[in-house]
Each structure stands twice: as C-alpha cells, then as structure tokens.
Amino acid sequence: MQVKTPEWVKHAVFYQIFPDRFAKGNPPTQTRKGIDKGWYPSTLEAWNQSPTFQGYKGGNLWGVIEKLDYIKNLGVTAIYFTPIFQSTCNHRYHTHDYYRVDPILGGNEALKLLIDNAHDRNIKIVLDGVFNHASRGFYFFNDILENGQNSPWLNWFRIEEWPLSAYDGSLPANYVGWVGNRALPVFNHDNLEVKEYIMQIGEYWLEFGIDGWRLDVPFEVKTPGFWQEFRDRIKAINPEAYIVGEVWSDCVQWLDGTQFDGVMNYLFTGPTIAFTAGDRVDIDQVKDHDYITYPALSAVEYAQKMQELLQLYPWEIQLTQLNLLDSHDTARLLSIAKGDKASVEIATLLLITFPGVPSIYYGDEVGLPGSVDPDSRRSFPPAEQWDHQALKYHKQLISIRHQYTALRTGTYEVLFAEGNVYVFARILADEEVIVAVNSGTEAVKVNIAVTKLKSKPSKIVYGSCEISWQAEANQLELNLLPRKGCILAIN
Secondary structure, three states, rough: OOOOOOHHHOOOOEEEHHHHHOOOOOOOOOOOOOOOOOHOOOOOOOOOOOOOOOOOOOOOHHHHHHHHHHHHHHOOOOOEEEEOOOOOOOOOOEEEEEEEHHHOHHHHHHHHHHHHHHHHHHOOEEEEEEEEOOOOOOHHHHHHHHHHHOOHHHEEEEEEOOOOOOOOOOOOOOEOOOHHHOOOOOEEEHHHHHHHHHHHHHHHHHHHHEEEEOOOOOHOOOOOOOOHHHHHHHHOOOOOEEEEEEOOOOOOOOOOOOOOEEOOHHHHHHHHHHHOOOOOOOHHHOOOOOOOOOOOOOOOHHHHHHHHHHHOOOHHHHHOOOOEEOOOOOOOHHHOOOOOOOHHHHHHHHHHOOOOOEEEEOOOOHOOOOOOOOOHHHHOHHHHHHOOHHHHHHHHHHHHHHHOOHHHHOOEEEEEEOOOEEEEEEEEEEEEEEEEOOOOOOOOEEEEEOOOOOOOOEEEEEEEEEEEEEOOOOEEEEEOOOHHHHEEEEO
C-alpha cells in the first residue's frame, strides 16, 4: 500500500496554543447579543498571576486573531489549539458540547473569523479532538445522571453498576472514567451510535473550515477499524487534512498509512533533551512522564536513537511527524534544563532541522519558563518580559528551514558522532545542508571524512564556527564553540 500524507504539512512550522493563556482580545463589535458573540466573565485570575488548576485567565480566540501577524512574522504556518469546545475547565478537555466553541473563547463566530483571517495569511488551523471521553456535563451523560436506568443513552458509556456517583469520591463511580477520573466518562465506542456521532463531529468541523485534527489519547479507543473509518471520512472531505495522534511511545501500529499522518513525536523529544540538556535535566520535572529524558546521552547514543527512530515508519510518515520539545502536558524545556538557555537553543536547532514538522509551544520563543502542570501553562508574557535573543534565533532558524527545501524533505545522514559533537546532513538532490552541534562545555576541533555529499557546504547560515575543507580530499575540519551549533549551506 502506498502511504500518502498531506503535502503542506511537510513544509509547515506549527505553533501550539493553549487558548486560555495566549491572548485576550475583543470581538469586532462591542455588542454581545447571544452566546455566539461570547459571554465574557467578569471574575478572572490576573493575567500575570501564577496559573492554577481550575482558574481562568480569559484568553480567547479574538486575542489570537489580533496576534496573527505576530505568529506570521515568527514564520509559523500552522496553529494547533488545545481544546476549544464548550467545557467547564480552563484546559477544556472536559467537553460539554462538541458543536459549540466555548463562549468564553468567543463562540463559533470567533472561530470562523479566526479561520478566515489565518487562511488569508496562509496559516492552517488544527483542532484538538477529545473523542475518547466526554465529561459529566455532556448532555448524553447528564441525562443518565438525571434519569438513571430510564435514560435512552445508557449504552453510550460504560456503566458498570448502580447507583452512579459522579461527584462523591467516597462512593464508587460505577462507570468507567478515563484513568479512573469520574469527571471524564469514557465513550462506548463499540456502540454504532457513538461511533457515528464522533465521525460526524470530525466531518462537521472540517466542513466548517479547519485543516485537521490532533487526536487526544487515541490509543484508548480499542474498537477495531475506528480510526481507519475516521481517516477515510475526514480525507473524503479534504484529502489534505492533517490527522495527528497523541501517542507518546512506539507508534508503529498507528502509522501504517491507514490511520494517522503522524503523532506527537515524543520519541524525538526525550533523546533530544537528554543530549542537549544532559546532566542539567531537573529530574523532578520529567520523572512521571512517558518520555525518557535522562540519563544524559553522548553524541553516539543520540545518533543511535535518531537512526532507530527514522527506521520505525515509512519516510512519507516521517516527514509529517509532529516534532516538539515540550507541550501543555510537560514542563517547558527551559525549566527542565534548570534555566540553561544554551540547552534550549541547541535543542531548537535540532528540532528545526530534523525530518518532520517542528512545533513551537507558545511562549518558548520568548523564553517563557514553566515547571510541570499547571505552571507550564503560564500566560503569554508582555513584550518587556521577552527574551529577545530567544525570539531572534527562533525567527532565524524558522526562516532557514523555509529557505532550504532539504531541511524539510531531504534525507538525513549522520556524518559524525563522537563525544559531545553531533554532525549530520540533510540532502535533497544538489541541495546539501550540514548541521553541527557541540553539547559539551569545551570548544572542540573535529575532522570529518565526508563521503556522502556531492558539494562542500561552507557558508555559515546560522551560528558561529570555523570551517575548512581540504582542497582535494572530502575532509571537513570544524572548530565548534562550547554549547553551540551551526548550519552550513552551499555558497
């Protein structure tokens, strides 16, 4: 079977937004009649106050619209939003209504205007599909709580015994909740009505104008053929729609070309942090997560991890993997690395130049720190608090990725891995780019026998290093500064 993935994704740079924390804005009209205009609460946490598990900051889609030019200027071409549908929690994974954008965010009207304005700037929009579980406030489950065994929706969920206890933790819930959380009743996906309901949600928002779905914990859905049908129906509406799953580990069974176009590539994240941050990794920030960021990796070990990763899936899938350094589910890399900015910069260099699609978590580009949830979901800071050097190198690296097609779709060849020095090339026909990283604390001179390149890239397009090519032999000499990296291209 020939694997086919969306062409635009291979050339994209994603920006992940947690809507409650990114930006506050106002609708284009000050008249707020009806829920689709958005009901905006008067009681909110202060924007600059440390986030809490249950408090709202009041970020909305109107605010995102106002920041689209900032996002565009960063070089971003696609936005992935964590859930935006009506819910009673700031992260909105407790869905109440899959057909209504949360009124605090501005309602369906705000999303429509956002899509139109984003598309005018050639920015795609991908939404978070939470289809494994709903919430206690979801209409169908709420009917069960009200009517008990007389509810017509009993078979939509996994009821075990009676009575149900949706709120009193001293009593058994008597229904299946996601990871035992009674706030998140799990759908019965074997029920054909439930299956059809979810399929139609996926179709509805594609027809509304979105460009794809990020699927929350899709591995929890065990019904045979479920995601294959989801893909078929989504692709029937838009063959170029992006379907990306949240799967943290080996994803071979999901990436056979019949289900997802990619996954959130934590198998890239973990080793990259272990190589770039090394012994600086704050174990408390990563120890309870399903990605492996310690112990520190040498260049040889990192090269082995990347080669193993690139062997797991078809190349077409590799090019549409969603690569990331952190997300709303993890501590931010700056805090994982105990504030070491060099770790973040060289990790970002590796992120932008690795096969697949780089995803920047909002605020990382301006040096926003954040330990584990809820601290990793801080509000986007005002400009006077930005790390402008971080913003500069993010813009520069993204621009270089857009400039060189080899960095997007070229093959990946490891040229050198020894000690703390890792060097590789991205190759597409006659376009050849070399990337070199020194994660160590000492300057290093290395000599590399380069046999896999036709050219001798010698123009330093990023970073600072000293290079020389032997006139006759394919021998590259590199002088690399400590905790730095560089990109070389053809003159």
